[in-house]
Amino acid sequence: MKIGEILNKLACPRRIPKIFSVVLGLFLLIGLITPIALNNDQVYPRPAPQEQMLAGDSIAPYDRGGEILKSPGITKAQYPNNSKSLGMVNSYMSPIADGVRNASPYFGTSIYSSPGGLIDEILYYTRGFDTILESTILMMSFIIASWIGINFTMRRKDDVDEVKLEEND
Amino acid sequence: MIKMDITTLGGSLFGTIPLGDIVLYVTPFHLFMFATVIVFTCLIAISRTETQIEAKFKSLGNNAVSVGLAEFKIRRFLSIVCGLATAGAMITGDFFNFILFVALIGIVNIGIVSAVKQVDVLDAAFQYGLGAMISSLPLFSAGAMMLAATGTLSLFELANIATITPMMIFSAVLFLIGVAGETGIAPFFATKAEMFRTPGSPFLLIIHLSSLFITIRAIEIILIILT
Known part of the structure; x- marks a missing residue:
């Protein structure tokens, strides 16, 4: 060719x-x-799978340690100097979520979605700027889709000039 | 082999803007690119669209193709967002953050031309959108593989890593493929080139300008990581 x-x-x-x-x-x-060479010294570590489940933790598998408003949970940051209250965000739970945790050992995963339940520190604190960008991407795609939905929902017959222009091309 | 890090590529470090783990940094190189994009974005924000005059076939008349007010507004808004995203990508010091900026630019680029009523431009924009969506796979998996292989995403840390593993090289090439698809450079240029063929010039230029700047910055990031 x-x-x-x-x-x-x-x-x-x-x-x-x-x-x-x-x-x-x-x-x-x-x-x-490609040979897979994983680095075990990760910035954003996770506990071993099922470890907290088997230990009978009531907020497994999302427990990151710490006491509410007293001691920080376990979170590593790339630059701890930039995140002064590192770990405190992770360890925080609202009174309702805390009550649910103490009342029953079976609602660990639902605490995650309850208001003021466990907040992911990496998502909202140490790497918060990434989350802002992610939601901006989502918002821009909604803006584009809704703009097209509103403005392109037209009767093609009424828009004779546009249709003719396209046909001539 | 010369060890390239942030200062050999960009010049002396003026300062950093710490946002938690994401640290934006400013060197003469990045400052120049950042300022250029910001100035261009300001020019776009205050300018009006051109009107294309097309000669009619078989007659002496002209055909003016202009941009309506509603279309003008949405295009200006999306162009400004695109400009700001490009400016942010110029000074970011985080691998994953850069990838997110590139993804944002890709989405907004589709939006800028999605408002036109010319079928072949929309066709090209659709094909570009497919390419942009496909390239989110290499982009984000490159970020994930870089984190798995090195344990960090910060460019300052990545620049200091002495041993380059094959997984890092694979991840960097995957990143390059993703950026090539998203910005529409060399072999994949056709979709983006066809997207331009519509009135509304200053807003369309940001599509082109953002690709150029992102490509330069992506190459710089690959050099920081791999050398």
């Missing part, structure tokens, strides 16, 4: 996602033979 033909094929927008996904797929195959 000539180079010119290949370049012409690359210039067609319809082919781009296909070419891109093929390139990506081929590269991901290399990942299968």
Whole structure:
């Protein structure tokens, strides 16, 4: 195949996602033979799976230690100097969530979703800026979708000029 | 082999902006790019759209293609968001944070052209959107693999890592593929090039400008990590 033909094929927008996904797929195959070297010294550590469940912890598997408003929970941060109350966010629970924890050993996961229950410190404190950006991405996609929904819901017959313009192209 | 870190690539460190674990940092290189994007965003915020004049076929008339007020407003808003996201990506000191900025720019780029009523532009934007969605896989998995392989996401820490493991190289190339798909550089340029063919020039230029700046910054980040 000539180079010119290949370049012409690359210039067609319809082919781009296909070419891109093929390139990506081929590269991901290399990942299968890449030696996996994990670093155990992680910034954001997690307890071993099922460890808290088996220990009978009432807020398993989300327990990160600490006493409410007294002692900090276990959280590592990349720069502890920038997060003065490190661990305190994790250890905090609202009175309702605390009551639920003391009342029964079976509602650990529901405490996570209750108001003022366990708050993920990494998400909202040490890496809070990431969360702001994530919700901005979501909000922008809602803005775009709703704008299109409002403004593109039109009777095509009424918009004769636009339709003609497209047909002429 | 020359050891490249933040100061050899960007010049002397002026200061940092600590936001918890995410530390934005300012060097002459980043400050220049940041200021350029901010100035361009301000110019966009106060400018009006162009009107394209197309010559009619088989007659002497002209055909003016202009942008309506509602469309103008949403495009200006999304362009400003795109400009601010590009500016933020220029000074961020965190690998995952940069990836999020790139994802935000990708979404907003689709939004800027989604308001036009030209079928081939919308077709190209749709194909670009597919590419942008596919490239969130390499982008975010690159971030996750970098965290797994090195245990950190901060560029200051990543610059100091002495031994480069194959997993880090794999992650960095995955990151490059993701950025290439999201910004539409060399082999995947066609979708983004077709998206431009519509009136409303100053807002469309931010699509192009953000890709250029993101590409430069992505290469700098790869150099920081791998050398």
